Amino acid sequence: MQVGDKTPGGRYTFLDRLGGGGMGEVWLARDEQFGRTVAVKFLLEEHQLTKSTSGGGWDYQNLEQRFLREAEVMASLDHPGVPMVLDWSMEPCGDFKRRYIVMQHVEGGTLEYIFDKFHSLVVEEVACLAAQVCSVLAVAHDKNLIHRDLKPSNLMVDRSGLVRVLDFGIAILTDPNITRLTRSSQASPGTTGYMAPEVRTLKTPGVEESDLYSLGCVMYEALGGPVFSGTSDEVTAAHLKETPEPIRVRNPTVPEKLGELIDQMLLKDPGERPSGAREVYGRLRSYLPRQDFRGRESFDLTRPFVDPWCPLPRSDGRSGGGRMPPQVIAKPQVTSSSVAAGLRAAQETWETGRTEDALMQAKQILQGAKDHLKIPSRVTRKAWLAYATMLRDSGSVPEAVAELRAMLEQSAPFVGEEDSHLGQAKKILRDIE
Missing domain, CATH: 1.10.510.10 (Transferase(Phosphotransferase) domain 1)
Incomplete structure (x- = not known):
């Protein structure tokens, strides 16, 4: 699937991949019939499924039934707290073999x-x-x-x-x-x-x-x-x-x-x-x-x-005085922004050829994220993946394998096997083991 591709008949044009996991992925798309943006959730084709999915007792027919059930369940729940189902297709058409559900896009x-x-x-x-x-x-x-x-x-x-x-x-x-x-x-x-x-x-x-x-x-x-x-x-x-x-x-x-x-x-x-x-x-x-x-x-x-009817702030920043955020509890010294900035700095160090310095930076960033943001954090998983990738590329394959296995073992209880970062970790492990 690529940006610009369309569903059979041309109604939905794919704009951006929003995320995905072991069984499916979600794309932002444009509904050409009504000129609106929608979210399109796909069931992966059978050959694309991860080993963890097929190893969990699910065969592909089960997954198709589960996917159809999701569309039916969401369509039956008339509640503003459930994204609206707008369309679905469970029949492959020509070269386009993916089942999909079209839903309201929630920004x-x-x-x-x-x-x-x-x-x-x-x-x-x-x-x-x-x-x-x-x-x-x-x-x-x-x-x-x-x-x-x-x-x-x-x-x-x-x-x-x-x-x-x-x-x-x-x-x-x-x-x-x-x-x-x-x-x-x-x-x-x-x-x-x-x-x-x-x-x-x-x-x-x-x-x-x-x-x-x-x-x-x-x-x-x-x-x-x-x-x-x-x-x-x-x-x-x-x-x-x-x-x-x-x-x-x-x-x-x-x-x-x-x-x-x-x-x-x-x-x-x-x-x-x-x-x-x-x-x-x-x-x-x-x-x-x-x-x-x-x-x-x-x-x-x-x-x-x-204040449910208060107009939302304008996206151009001319809304006037906005709401003040409340005090948060024990805000950590390490934040998502500081981890992201640290990873960028480590990558720049890596690109200059200072491999050992970059590895040390990435390791320290990862430890800080673990200590302050905790393992369930999305940013921690990103830092872990970056450090393991650097270890692999530096030739320290056993150390990379150990980090990736620890990441999978310690993160899966909180984010599930379908998390995109865990999916990347599994792919790297398959390639180097």
């Missing part, structure tokens, strides 16, 4: 990006985030749909502060009369760092409370960092057996009752968690911001609750 950033940018959120922002997700979950659960993969990269915040829940590809119907896509021979659905214990052990494909557990993990991370850290196996074992440190121990600014709610959402027994998304929403109401609350200039999660 904004994922919660993962926001965590990278701001490090943490304040209580009012977390309440607004979780309340919006609960509103979507209530509608989905009313239709017997369980999402099963709530995580920061699947939550998009648009310019107006509205939260969109993405990727219903592994959602299931709990109606016993409907055949499920997930079989016991397939790997556990979801992402390790956010997956409910009962889903991890395959005791159940998922219940409403499973989504609340995942949302609890996201809320916990927004206020105090990841619930558990470590390798994939260590994080899995912790979610199954260990009691998380109370969120108020991590962050004493969290109000007592909100801390109790988050801690309850993370209980191992689904029956001991809140009874549903509506209960969680009700318990969040007292933490929604007052009318005089001042949100961030960008990604203002409080806007839909404080």
